Amino acid sequence: MNAGSELLSVEHVSVSLSGRAVLRDVNFKLAPGELCALIGANGSGKTTLLKTILGLVRPQSGAVRMAGASGRVSGMGYVPQKISFDPNLPLRARDVVSLGFDGGRLGLPLPSRERRARVDQMLNAVGATGFAERRLGELSGGQQQRVLIAHALVRRPRLLLLDEPLASLDVRSVAEIVLLLRRLATEYETSVLLSAHDMNALLPVMDRIVYLANGSAVAGKPEEVVRTEVLSRLYGYHIDVVRVHGRVVVIAAEAPDEIHAAIARDPIHTAEVP
């Protein structure tokens, strides 16, 4: 990729948390307006990678570069992993989006026409106008996710990071949120990086995917990455990528525990398809 065209570049990033290597030499780039999924099983390091990009986790080596970034977290919006909100928290959907606009500032929030307009516009953009006056804790999972996306986007970041935004949503909400993100990425020219453990709802609309396994990553277009030989190399043992009824299934030839035991006995052993 030629210099200057990418918005985000993650370069040789390695992260250890309390002595355990979580990410090893992770590399990928993201262009402006691209929609990218970070795929991996639970515990594969997705959250750590997102937090490293945000600047909340410091890598042991390597670097994260945002084109034209200044300051610690400038230019990024973030939707964390499923938070359970107290239904008694006296914050309406509208207030949550307002806090995205200037929640870090000191002093009392004086009424501002600019804030009001931006919040209204953002609520509209994510389809949350209908429940803008209701408490966050009273909303459904899909509605909360829309509000949190508006919270993260209201300052017009160039990069939006979402940690498992589709987990614990019903099938219809998953489809709606994916299409919403696709539309927002195009409309606002914001790059979107979202993590997920199931890629099926995402593959048709993603420009790029980053596949994480055992702390290592491969990145590219979906059809370049989700292939038997690429993922087998990443996992370090044979896996099959199978397409059934338009769905992609990744199957390990043997249970991973047995393979790890085999590798420990014989370092050059490679599992074969039975």
Added chain:
Amino acid sequence: MIGMHALLHVIFASGFLANRPVRAALAVGGGTAVVSAVVGVFTVMRGQSFAAHALGDVSSAGGSASYLLGVRPMVGFIGMGVLAAAGMEWADMQDARERDLATGVILGAGLALTALFLYLDTTSGSASGAAIAILFGSMFTLPATIVLPALAAGAVAVVTVGALYRPLLLSSLSAELAAAQGTRVRLVGLAHALALALAVSLSAMSVGAILSPALLIGPAATALRLVNRPGLAMALAALLGIAAVWGGILLAYDSYYWTPGHGWPVSFFIVSLIFLGYVVANVARSSRK
């Protein structure tokens, strides 16, 4: 007209507003209610009412020590409260899961010190009323000279919460969201804990260390049941708190005439009114649904 006058005379027993201790109690109590409302709404939203309770008990150690040292009880209450709040935040920084344990242990240590100091207070003989005053409050014995320093300490707490209003809301919503926006969540938490220590200390001086969380948590929790906005909740909690404190002072003053020779404790009336308000708000809310 005469009937109205007679009624007022029954409610405001003779000399109520001209009485100097009553005036000091109204000023300190009213100020405490406002400070408690502003800080208390965040304390309830952050789920830290246990910390508030612990701070009340620990600050009583400072209050009881101040009788031995011959300094103002307010200095003791606030000093000990601030130390304990800083200790709790420090424990939280080491390991967030330890927070409740650390709070419990600090609470125990504070009560042990209170037991020791109150014992020494009573055996020294110079402050025989100290135990009741520290634990259950004695608004009518507040000296007039305490009014200004108490209101100043309260103002510090209110200004702190006002300055950090948005970062506090954001970190009460989610520490992760706040951190992602560049908010220094720990610093904001520490500032809230210090404001809480000030509010609890004032409250301890008014209604006593044991009952101080009632004044801090009660009106705030009641208001949060009724309204949808944090700012509105603070205003409502302040009104409820003032009504309870002033109502309690009035009833306690009047009670001298009910049972000749001795009145009833003012803290009893204040906390009863707060409790009543909370029950009424809950009933109102569930009947609305």
